Amino acid sequence: MTGRPTILTRTIKLSILIIFLFLSLFCHLLTAQALPAAIPDSSSFQASPPTNVRAVDFKYDRGEALEVRWNLSSDDTGSNFITGYEVFRAGEKSDSFVSVGFVAPKTESLTDKSVERGKLYRYKVATNYKGNLAYSEISAAVAPEMDPINWNLLNLFIIGLIIAGAVIYFIAHAKRGKKLFIRKIAGLEAIDEAIGRATEMGRPILFIPGINDMDDVQTIAGITLLGRVAKVVADYDIKINMPVSRSLVMTTARETIKEAYLGAGRPDAYNDDMVRYITDEQFGYVAAVDGVMVREKPATCFYLGAFFAESLILAETGNSIGAIQIAGTAQPAQLPFFVAACDYTLIGEELFAASAYLSNEPKQLGSLKGQDVGKLLAMIVIIAGVLSATIASAWGSEFFAKLTEYLVRIFTIQN
Amino acid sequence: MKRQVPLLITLIVGTVLILSVFFPPAERLGEDFSIFFDIIAVFAFFLGGGNLVRIHGNRLYRKGKDWGFSLVTLLGFFIMLIAGLFKLWNPGGISADVTATGSLFQMLYDWIFNPLGATMYALLAFYVASASYRAFRAKNREATILLIAAFVILLGRTPLGVYATGWIPESFSLVQIPNLAIWIMSSPNLAGQRAIMIGIALGVISMSLRLILGVERTYLGVDSE
Numbered sequence: 001m002t003g004r005p006t007i008l009t010r011t012i013k014l015s016i017l018i019i020f021l022f023l024s025l026f027c028h029l030l031t032a033q034a035l036p037a038a039i040p041d042s043s044s045f046q047a048s049p050p051t052n053v054r055a056v057d058f059k060y061d062r063g064e065a066l067e068v069r070w071n072l073s074s075d076d077t078g079s080n081f082i083t084g085y086e087v088f089r090a091g092e093k094s095d096s097f098v099s100v101g102f103v104a105p106k107t108e109s110l111t112d113k114s115v116e117r118g119k120l121y122r123y124k125v126a127t128n129y130k131g132n133l134a135y136s137e138i139s140a141a142v143a144p145e146m147d148p149i150n151w152n153l154l155n156l157f158i159i160g161l162i163i164a165g166a167v168i169y170f171i172a173h174a175k176r177g178k179k180l181f182i183r184k185i186a187g188l189e190a191i192d193e194a195i196g197r198a199t200e201m202g203r204p205i206l207f208i209p210g211i212n213d214m215d216d217v218q219t220i221a222g223i224t225l226l227g228r229v230a231k232v233v234a235d236y237d238i239k240i241n242m243p244v245s246r247s248l249v250m251t252t253a254r255e256t257i258k259e260a261y262l263g264a265g266r267p268d269a270y271n272d273d274m275v276r277y278i279t280d281e282q283f284g285y286v287a288a289v290d291g292v293m294v295r296e297k298p299a300t301c302f303y304l305g306a307f308f309a310e311s312l313i314l315a316e317t318g319n320s321i322g323a324i325q326i327a328g329t330a331q332p333a334q335l336p337f338f339v340a341a342c343d344y345t346l347i348g349e350e351l352f353a354a355s356a357y358l359s360n361e362p363k364q365l366g367s368l369k370g371q372d373v374g375k376l377l378a379m380i381v382i383i384a385g386v387l388s389a390t391i392a393s394a395w396g397s398e399f400f401a402k403l404t405e406y407l408v409r410i411f412t413i414q415n
Numbered sequence: 416m417k418r419q420v421p422l423l424i425t426l427i428v429g430t431v432l433i434l435s436v437f438f439p440p441a442e443r444l445g446e447d448f449s450i451f452f453d454i455i456a457v458f459a460f461f462l463g464g465g466n467l468v469r470i471h472g473n474r475l476y477r478k479g480k481d482w483g484f485s486l487v488t489l490l491g492f493f494i495m496l497i498a499g500l501f502k503l504w505n506p507g508g509i510s511a512d513v514t515a516t517g518s519l520f521q522m523l524y525d526w527i528f529n530p531l532g533a534t535m536y537a538l539l540a541f542y543v544a545s546a547s548y549r550a551f552r553a554k555n556r557e558a559t560i561l562l563i564a565a566f567v568i569l570l571g572r573t574p575l576g577v578y579a580t581g582w583i584p585e586s587f588s589l590v591q592i593p594n595l596a597i598w599i600m601s602s603p604n605l606a607g608q609r610a611i612m613i614g615i616a617l618g619v620i621s622m623s624l625r626l627i628l629g630v631e632r633t634y635l636g637v638d639s640e
Contacts, residue, residue: 060439061439062439062440062442062443063439146439146440147439148438148439148440149437149438149439150436150437150438150439153436153437156436156437157437160620163617163620164620164624167620167621167624168624168628171628171630213456214452215449215452217619217622217623220622220626220634221622223633223634224631224633224634225633227633227634228633246456246459246463247456247459247460247461247462247463247464247466248455248456248459250459250462250463250466251459251462252634255635256633256634256635259635273470276466276467276470277462277463277464277466277467278467279467281528281532282532283531283532283533283535283536284528284531284532284535286535287531287535291484295481309536309539312539312542312543312546313535313538313539313542315546316542316545316546319546330615330618330619332608332611332612332615335611336550337546339550340546340547340549340550341542341546341549347611347614348611348612348614348615348618349614349615349617349618350618351618352615352618352619352621352622353618353621355631355633356621356625356631359633363630364625364630364631367621367624367625367630368621370621371617371618371620371621374617374620375613375614375617378613378617
């Protein structure tokens with residue numbers, strides 16, 4: 001229901017318009033005043049060059065980089081006054097400088113990774129103002145050198161050494177016959193039950209080792225689990241179907257299954273076609289596997305390896321055909337999908353622990369115990385860090401602030 | 416011998432790759448090993464392609480079950496292979512880039528392969544809905560917490576969340592739904608993710624050591640020494 005606008009309404013609208021126009025004008029004037037008093041004419045103005053240009057060897061590398069540093073130009077005022085800095089390089093005796101990089105204003109260094117070890121190089125840096133270059137003095141000649149040890153990673157080395165030492169210690173400890181307690185992992189306990197179900201139903205088992213190649217540790221973890229699964233499969237004489245998306249995974253999986261059948265004393269039952277290559281393409285592979293699932297209706301599906309966007313498509317298709325599904329991945333983003341759609345999910349570390357857990361071999365179980373030392377270390381440091389940061393923040397304690405900073409530095413990888 | 420050689424290769428390659436992180440002179444060796452892997456993977460691709468043709472060729476020849484799918488697979492494989500190898504309809508001829516605009520290979524890729532891939536990807540939207548429906552049913556305490564958290568996050572990412580709690584004063588801004596959603600994502604969720612990541616890192620170290628030291632041999636088809 002709309003009537004004719006009253007005089008009051010029209011007056012209000014007009015007032016709003018006038019206020020808006022006034023504000024626009026005011027803002028415009030304000031902005032105009034905020035602009036630099038005078039932007040020089042690019043044709044005549046020459047910005048001042050950067051000073052104190054020096055080249056230093058890039059630390060802890062193979063002698064393939066030099067770091068060029070300089071002090072900012074006095075015209076680098078932070079209001080986009082200059083366009084940036086261009087870095088030029090020449091050999092020790094050469095005067096022909098070539099550009100090796102351009103960086104934004106307020107930047108005081110550039111790493112030149114196009115140098116050769118042992119050769120001497122000199123640098124100059126130019127302030128760029130709309131194409132006009134103001135060159136600095138030429139730096140002293142410096143040659144990149146190789147460092148035998150990357151001391152930046154000393155913290156990582158020590159932490160790795162502690163964890164690796166703990167793993168090796170517990171492997172040796174277990175070798176001596178000491179009993180170790182390992183918590184139960186439901187997903188692994190269910191493997192036999194899932195294979196048994198396939199046997200009862202007379203349907204195949206589907207095993208997907210992820211979509212990454214053999215250079216991914218998740219795929220290796222999947223293949224080690226395949227060895228365990230294939231052994232039971234060979235014992236029960238069930239059909240295993242393994243479509244893969246990488247040729248190397250195909251050859252490795254074939255060897256693993258073949259050995260499992262040999263171990264079970266049934267080499268004649270092994271068939272190369274149990275493992276077949278589909279395609280490297282992610283969604284082409286998913287389409288083919290979904291087709292296999294819908295047509296063959298496997299009783300049990302294993303998804304153990306590296307998965308990405310295809311995780312939920314596979315798991316939901318498996319769910320729709322009523323298969324028991326056991327998944328495991330170390331891709332944190334895919335874990336919720338597997339948890340939602342599968343019966344059992346091996347979360348992160350459980351995937352890597354699976355083979356050791358199933359082997360029940362003391363040496364392998366010992367390695368899991370060593371892993372726990374790493375967890376304990378992480379827990380202690382996290383609790384110490386949280387307490388220290390809280391105390392530093394709440395009471396302004398300098399000691400705890402430094403302790404927090406120190407802990408952060410220790411657990412930060414600098415490269 | 417069949418067991419010892421792979422174990423020795425694993426030991427050498429694993430050790431060199433670890434050393435290459437800490438000792439710059441060994442970096443090149445680490446890179447070389449990665450290149451060796453790529454070379455092996457390229458040769459293995461012939462095995463993969465051969466396996467695909469053999470399996471589907473056999474099924475087609477014997478008119479086995481679902482042989483129609485095998486026909487489509489083989490046609491797709493060979494048409495793409497021929498279009499790419501001989502650079503059919505390539506504007507620049509045989510010497511030009513195989514992915515040049517207007518080439519048959521690129522047309523097949525853009526007009527058939529890409530839409531098919533996008534179709535598969537689009538299925539995800541429906542699967543997310545069905546999986547969420549199952550996951551968010553408040554069957555127990557954990558599922559109820561999950562449901563509430565998911566509801567807050569979903570609402571917090573929509574304008575409705577802003578309108579619904581925008582009236583709450585600034586001093587209580589944390590209970591505004593968008594802020595609550597941010598807090599859930601950046602505190603409890605991130606803490607959980609990091610815990611999983613720490614576990615994964617430790618699991619990788621432990622598994623790698625088992626492989627390097629030859630304790631884990633399942634991939635060779637044997638359980639123990």
